[in-house]
């Protein structure tokens with residue numbers, strides 16, 4: 001970079017800096033929160049309810065799961081495509097639950113919508129985990145999906161259902177779903193006790209599956225997961241994360257033992273700082289006693 005363009009760059013950065021500061025002062029974070037919760041409605045898959053606010057979105061993917069004789073209607077589409085990737089969907093659900101636990105009291109009228117968004121995720125994960133010994137890890141063939149950009153209401157791409165089971169395990173996706181169910185059970189504890197209990201029991205069952213049959217879904221579902229949501233750093237961090245949320249939901253001391261034994265064994269623990277986004281260990285550290 002030459003001297004002149006350097007100066008132009010410096011001037012530009014000052015300008016941008018000024019603009020950013022002005023913008024920050026006029027940002028309405030309440031509106032940002034409202035819209036980010038509304039965004040979940042745009043990502044909804046399945047049969048949409050009467051109170052759907054983003055009403056240009058219609059029912060879609062009503063036969064999901066039929067290829068394996070299961071009802072997998074519902075859940076969320078990922079990003080701008082029509083695949084239901086349960087690994088990131090579960091992490092999103094967990095963080096939504098955590099946000100409600102921490103900040104729900106300040107959400108005002110959005111709390112109700114945040115709870116609906118959470119339940120849209122957990123209702124779906126109850127379907128994905130309805131058969132013991134297996135977990136539905138994903139719906140939609142990502143290769144077929146990515147070569148054809150269609151809206152979900154019209155899509156004619158392959159809706160393959162991918163599962164992990166005892167012979168082809170997937171500890172990261174299963175433990176992540178267990179975390180989502182456990183965290184959500186805490187949210188619903190004083191709102192819908194029965195639902196909360198269903199979530200908690202299911203979380204325990206799914207965590208046990210994830211922990212007893214350890215392996216990466218990378219290998220088990222192959223091209224369904226990779227190169228889209230490959231598990232780059234192993235599944236131990238999700239086991240720690242799942243155990244930590246399950247402990248928080250159940251307060252069963254043995255579960256904490258599981259978590260922390262896993263924590264100290266976890267080779268990913270060394271990535272605690274350097275790999276904060278991929279790694280759930282760092283996040284777990286934030287709320288464990």
Ligand SMILES: *[C@@H]1O[C@H](CO)[C@@H](O)[C@H](O)[C@H]1NC(C)=O
Pocket residue numbers: 162163164165166167168220221
């Ligand atoms: C277990 O999962 C693998 C990988 O998804 C699948 O090919 C296999 O059919 C499953 N086995 C059973 C018994 O469902």
Ligand SMILES: *[C@@H]1O[C@H](CO)[C@@H](O)[C@H](O)[C@H]1NC(C)=O
Pocket residue numbers: 216218219226230231232233234235
């Ligand atoms: C998953 O696959 C990716 C890409 O091939 C690889 O880098 C990663 O190590 C694999 N992860 C596990 C846990 O096997």
